[in-house]
Amino acid sequence: MKCVLALDQGTTSSRSILFDHAGNIRAAAQKEFKQIYPRPGWVEHDPEQIWQTQQFTAKKAMHEAGVHCEDTVALGITNQRETVVVWNRKTGEPVYNAIVWQDRRTADFCAKLKTDGLADTFHKKTGLFLDPYFSGTKIRWILDHVDGARKQAERGELAFGTIDSWLIWKLTRGGAHITDVSNASRTLLFNIHTLQWDSELLELLDIPPSMMPKVRSSSEVYGTVNKFLCECGVRISGMAGDQHAALFGQACFEPGSSKNTYGTGCFLLMNTGSEAVTSNNQLLTTLAWKRGKEINYALEGSIFIGGAVVQWLRDEMGLIQKASDISKLAAEVPDTGGVYFVPAFAGLGAPHWDPAARGTLIGLTRGTGKAHIARAAQEAICFQSLEVLRAMEKDCGTPLPSLRVDGGASVDNLLLQIQADLLQVPVERPAMVETTAFGAAALAGLAVGFWESTDEISNVRKTDRIFEPSISKDEAESRFARWKQAVERCKNWENGT
Numbered sequence: 001m002k003c004v005l006a007l008d009q010g011t012t013s014s015r016s017i018l019f020d021h022a023g024n025i026r027a028a029a030q031k032e033f034k035q036i037y038p039r040p041g042w043v044e045h046d047p048e049q050i051w052q053t054q055q056f057t058a059k060k061a062m063h064e065a066g067v068h069c070e071d072t073v074a075l076g077i078t079n080q081r082e083t084v085v086v087w088n089r090k091t092g093e094p095v096y097n098a099i100v101w102q103d104r105r106t107a108d109f110c111a112k113l114k115t116d117g118l119a120d121t122f123h124k125k126t127g128l129f130l131d132p133y134f135s136g137t138k139i140r141w142i143l144d145h146v147d148g149a150r151k152q153a154e155r156g157e158l159a160f161g162t163i164d165s166w167l168i169w170k171l172t173r174g175g176a177h178i179t180d181v182s183n184a185s186r187t188l189l190f191n192i193h194t195l196q197w198d199s200e201l202l203e204l205l206d207i208p209p210s211m212m213p214k215v216r217s218s219s220e221v222y223g224t225v226n227k228f229l230c231e232c233g234v235r236i237s238g239m240a241g242d243q244h245a246a247l248f249g250q251a252c253f254e255p256g257s258s259k260n261t262y263g264t265g266c267f268l269l270m271n272t273g274s275e276a277v278t279s280n281n282q283l284l285t286t287l288a289w290k291r292g293k294e295i296n297y298a299l300e301g302s303i304f305i306g307g308a309v310v311q312w313l314r315d316e317m318g319l320i321q322k323a324s325d326i327s328k329l330a331a332e333v334p335d336t337g338g339v340y341f342v343p344a345f346a347g348l349g350a351p352h353w354d355p356a357a358r359g360t361l362i363g364l365t366r367g368t369g370k371a372h373i374a375r376a377a378q379e380a381i382c383f384q385s386l387e388v389l390r391a392m393e394k395d396c397g398t399p400l401p402s403l404r405v406d407g408g409a410s411v412d413n414l415l416l417q418i419q420a421d422l423l424q425v426p427v428e429r430p431a432m433v434e435t436t437a438f439g440a441a442a443l444a445g446l447a448v449g450f451w452e453s454t455d456e457i458s459n460v461r462k463t464d465r466i467f468e469p470s471i472s473k474d475e476a477e478s479r480f481a482r483w484k485q486a487v488e489r490c491k492n493w494e495n496g497t
């Protein structure tokens with residue numbers, strides 16, 4: 001049985017999945033790893049743990065499927081985006097923990113860049129905003145705060161990579177220092193129109209160009225795996241940021257098609273074809289993928305806290321034992337009893353871009369119980385997605401006919417019903433929700449001729465269930481209006497206003 005192996009390196013866990021030609025999952029393995037919170041607003045990962053868990057799951061999946069190395073026709077990588085690793089080229093040792101996309105430590109520096117009038121320069125070239133979310137200011141932080149790092153970087157001894165680069169460096173034992181256009185487009189340093197690292201932006205952030213990986217397409221043979229899986233060396237031939245891979249795995253190949261992924265955060269992306277559409281409504285312009293000469297752009301709404309709010313209720317509040325308990329608890333009440341929960345734990349992303357916002361629970365009464373809070377948390381995921389979808393519709397000038405969904409939290413039926421109610425459009429869940437991993441597998445498999453065309457990829461996709469709106473438009477609108485009031489209350493909180 002010939003298979004493609006996808007490595008899906010997420011924010012909370014590393015996963016490896018083997019797909020056969022029909023797109024069936026032959027084996028899957030997953031391992032969570034430690035989230036490190038050194039200070040409020042800071043989030044780090046141990047890069048070695050990322051590599052160890054990824055390696056462990058890949059071996060486990062191969063073993064469980066009984067797939068031999070000669071039957072693994074290709075390997076695709078997909079990853080949490082923006083997260084920064086800086087390592088020494090000679091020793092391969094990271095000079096600091098990975099600074100995760102959710103980390104807010106560079107908020108003041110971003111504010112200064114804005115005050116200096118640089119927002120437009122960055123936005124025009126990168127399609128992004130000056131927010132600590134993106135990689136550039138995190139790289140600079142490492143160079144400024146890790147002993148000796150800047151000097152080493154200036155001598156060309158340090159390499160920067162997002163997680164895709166880090167994994168491919170490890171997989172090839174230092175043979176390849178590369179990234180793909182989709183990951184590069186999240187750094188605040190990549191010109192999405194010329195497809196080059198931008199020397200002006202590198203200079204503005206004081207980052208030596210020698211640190212940057214070579215930028216490749218998202219689907220081509222980059223190298224082979226150096227023995228860690230098996231002796232014969234598997235071709236690495238697909239690479240894309242996880243949200244871009246999910247767009248591909250959901251077969252959103254046509255301009256106008258879109259998907260929302262409910263993982264740690266929520267990310268709504270719409271394919272805009274070969275055109276880099278500039279949003280008038282605070283969305284990002286990003287590179288979806290590049291295959292051969294063909295470049296696809298997307299509009300994106302990034303929501304920082306999605307499924308993470310469920311984890312917070314589980315781990316910090318102890319309200320539930322496991323993530324899947326949330327819908328049972330939320331279903332104990334017919335509504336939130338007027339409670340609104342804005343989980344701005346890491347500031348607010350699209351469409352607000354407020355790094356100083358902080359979470360709020362509002363509308364509490366003596367009668368508020370656990371179930372109301374659980375339901376308000378689910379609604380929060382959906383309201384945030386609604387805000388982004390509205391912004392996207394304004395940019396496109398047409399309402400979205402339906403929404404394709406995926407990601408870890410999309411198995412939750414109540415969540416998707418609330419989503420359909422609030423959006424007032426059908427929400428469509430595919431039979432196989434591992435679309436991120438499948439997208440990476442598809443990019444890798446297409447590059448080596450395992451799949452011939454994107455039509456084959458589209459045919460693999462099957463619908464599991466469509467959630468239809470079950471409340472009136474008026475009710476949805478009045479609840480949305482209340483949500484917007486709650487959001488206003490939590491904005492700029494960190495700055496004391």
Ligand SMILES: Nc1ncnc2c1ncn2[C@@H]1O[C@H](COP(=O)(O)OP(=O)(O)O)[C@@H](O)[C@H]1O
Pocket residue numbers: 009010011012013262263264265306307308309310311323324325326327407408409410411412
């Ligand atoms: N049954 C469930 N109901 C609601 N949320 C869930 C459920 N299962 C998982 N989640 C949430 O989904 C997220 C994990 O999704 P995943 O796609 O694996 O994320 P990531 O790739 O960001 O690590 C977690 O934040 C978790 O709380």
Ligand SMILES: O=P(O)(O)OC[C@H](O)CO
Pocket residue numbers: 009010011012079080081082101241242243263264265302
């Ligand atoms: O790990 P996920 O799936 O929540 O994705 C994280 C995003 O790529 C961050 O931009």
